[in-house]
Amino acid sequence: MKPINEMHLRFPSVSANEAFARAAVSTFVAQLDPTLDELCDTKTAVSEAVTNCIVHGYRDTIGTIYIDCALYENGRVVIRVRDRGCGIENLKQAMEPLYSSAGGERAGLGFAVMQSFMDKLRVQSRPGQGTTVVLEKTFSPRVHTNG
Amino acid sequence: MEDPVQNTACPVQLRLKENTLTAWLCGEIDHHTARKIREAVDEAASRVRPERLILDFSAVQFMDSSGIGLIMGRCKLLAAWNGRVIVRHVPPKLERIVSLSGLQTLCDVEEGGPRHETDQ
Numbered sequence: 103m104k105p106i107n108e109m110h111l112r113f114p115s116v117s118a119n120e121a122f123a124r125a126a127v128s129t130f131v132a133q134l135d136p137t138l139d140e141l142c143d144t145k146t147a148v149s150e151a152v153t154n155c156i157v158h159g160y161r162d163t164i165g166t167i168y169i170d171c172a173l174y175e176n177g178r179v180v181i182r183v184r185d186r187g188c189g190i191e192n193l194k195q196a197m198e199p200l201y202s203s204a205g206g207e208r209a210g211l212g213f214a215v216m217q218s219f220m221d222k223l224r225v226q227s228r229p230g231q232g233t234t235v236v237l238e239k240t241f242s243p244r245v246h247t248n249g
Numbered sequence: 250m251e252d253p254v255q256n257t258a259c260p261v262q263l264r265l266k267e268n269t270l271t272a273w274l275c276g277e278i279d280h281h282t283a284r285k286i287r288e289a290v291d292e293a294a295s296r297v298r299p300e301r302l303i304l305d306f307s308a309v310q311f312m313d314s315s316g317i318g319l320i321m322g323r324c325k326l327l328a329a330w331n332g333r334v335i336v337r338h339v340p341p342k343l344e345r346i347v348s349l350s351g352l353q354t355l356c357d358v359e360e361g362g363p364r365h366e367t368d369q
Contacts (some may be wrong), residue, residue, distance in 0.1 A: 117281035124279075124311075142311075142342050149313040153280045207287065209318035211350055218349060 105172035105180075107133065112168050115160040115185070117153075123169060124149045130171055131179050136241040143219040144179070144239060150212040151183035151235045157204055159187025159233055177241040186232040193227055261286045263293050270299040275308035278316040287319060291326060298330045307338035307363035316343075317350040324355045338363045 109130050113119045124145045131144055148169075155167045170182040190196045196203070197217075202210030217223045222238035260282050262273045272290050276282065294302055302323060309316070324334045334356040339347055341362050352358055 120279045120281050121277060139342070145311065146313050146346065149279055153313065153315065157280060207283070207315075207318045207322045209314045209321055209350060211314035211317055214349065215314050215346060219345075
């Protein structure tokens with residue numbers, strides 16, 4: 103199926119862009135008329151994905167974060183968040199709730215939040231090459247009254 | 250004009266009263282803003298070593314797991330002198346992430362959202 107609309111973002115991995123990224127994606131997906139809860143879930147998942155790029159992917163450096171967002175007729179949204187950073191050695195371990203390689207202030211809940219707040223989560227990673235997270239959600243259909 | 254309370258320059262207000270340090274958090278809590286909040290809270294808490302640290306979330310509009318990390322980190326800090334962390338006035342839209350985190354085993358999460366909450 104072809105998307106009815108799409109957008110692409112690229113920005114440097116500075117933490118001030120976390121708010122920008124989630125606001126930009128939520129403004130874009132708002133045209134599918136999601137509920138406030140659905141919008142909030144999406145915003146939170148995007149924030150987690152982008153934070154992972156900054157804290158893990160580009161741990162000791164500043165790199166580019168790419169977001170591709172596609173909207174489909176049935177209310178489905180597909181958001182791809184990608185970095186060309188260090189990648190994840192052990193994906194299974196990284197996706198376990200409460201595990202964090204960053205320690206200290208990180209709760210280790212990023213993937214758990216993405217998983218529970220979206221319908222689908224896919225993660226592809228290659229050490230030394232980067233990580234791609236694909237988030238999917240289908241917004242519930244709403245009854246529209248015209249005029 | 251933006252409401253000055255939501256200005257990111259001031260993400261936390263602190264007050265000490267009878268061995269209880271209360272921190273009113275505001276705006277959006279993510280990895281970026283959590284750092285400023287942490288620095289302000291830790292500076293005050295390490296100095297006064299309160300029995301209780303109340304984190305009040307009534308003015309928080311958004312929070313991702315960085316907010317959970319922030320709470321967990323303060324629990325660890327307060328534990329150094331047997332202090333307790335109390336999480337208060339969590340708005341309905343943040344309840345899901347708080348319950349997902351299992352924070353309830355680490356600190357006291359009080360029931361009931363902010364008083365001014367009228368939706369939902």
